[in-house]
Amino acid sequence: MNALEIENLMVKFGNFVAVNNFSLRVKRGEIFGLLGPNGAGKTTTIRAIFGMVPYEGKIEVYADSIGWMPQNSPLYLNLTVEENMKFFASLHGVKEAKQRIEELLKLVDLYEFRNRLVKNLSGGMRQRAMLACAMIHDPDLLILDEPTAGVDPPLRKTFWEYFERLNAEGKTILVTTHYMDEAEKCDRIVLMRNGEKIAEGSPEDVKRKAIGGEIIKVKVDDKRKAAKLLSSLGYEVEVDDSIAVKTTLASREISKVVEVLRREGVEVEEVEIVKASLEEAFLKLVEK
């Protein structure tokens, strides 16, 4: 079951194509990450979901309720945190609003600042207030556009613990981020560049795709012999101070590589699987 389906989305601003033939399926109950460099089209895609920009293509939301934390603050600067929350609660027709507001204020750790005007909050506090407002009606699909931008590391951690808790309760989350440690926490990610999708899958899939597989590094006594042997078996091999063997799935191939070398009298001194970090994968895919 999907919570959100986007098919062949196209958003143009004049002659400029901001999102180009972009498709996406977010399954119910997953944390889905939308990644990409500045200007890739992430926010525009999200704005299209909410009908804020004219678009071609199809967008279907299969959720009873949807919450949106946009990049630019929708909060009223001259209202207090609590007044803003009351406003969003009334927009969504939240019953038992008082109780829900109190619960959320405590959750985002703003209870003692509830009477402070939003214009006098720090950046991180504003993000927390925005998150609380986006969640006021307890939506089953939450769309978060860079929720942790300008948030300090301890609070980022708290936010993500909270997202993971919501997710464990069955909520679907679509999140954009520039932080790779956050992307690693997603079930699946899509990487966008220039309005197009350039990679999709679990963080592991995307890493594999970026380096065209996984690398097994072997240190041996006779590099030339080992390289020749492995190449003759069809492996793509690179030689520097050790031998890098490209495989589709290193965990499956590692014992075979070692066995072949040993059988042919090559001494294997060290062997390890080298995985690209998501950051490396991201840079590689974006630069391609």
Ligand SMILES: Nc1ncnc2c1ncn2[C@@H]1O[C@H](COP(=O)(O)OP(=O)(O)OP(=O)(O)O)[C@@H](O)[C@H]1O
């Ligand atoms: N209203 C608009 N009019 C003209 N161009 C726009 C408009 N909104 C966005 N764009 C352009 O569309 C492209 C995609 O912008 P978008 O904000 O979606 O990128 P993004 O991936 O969210 O980037 P960031 O990571 O910086 O938030 C950019 O080149 C941007 O300048």
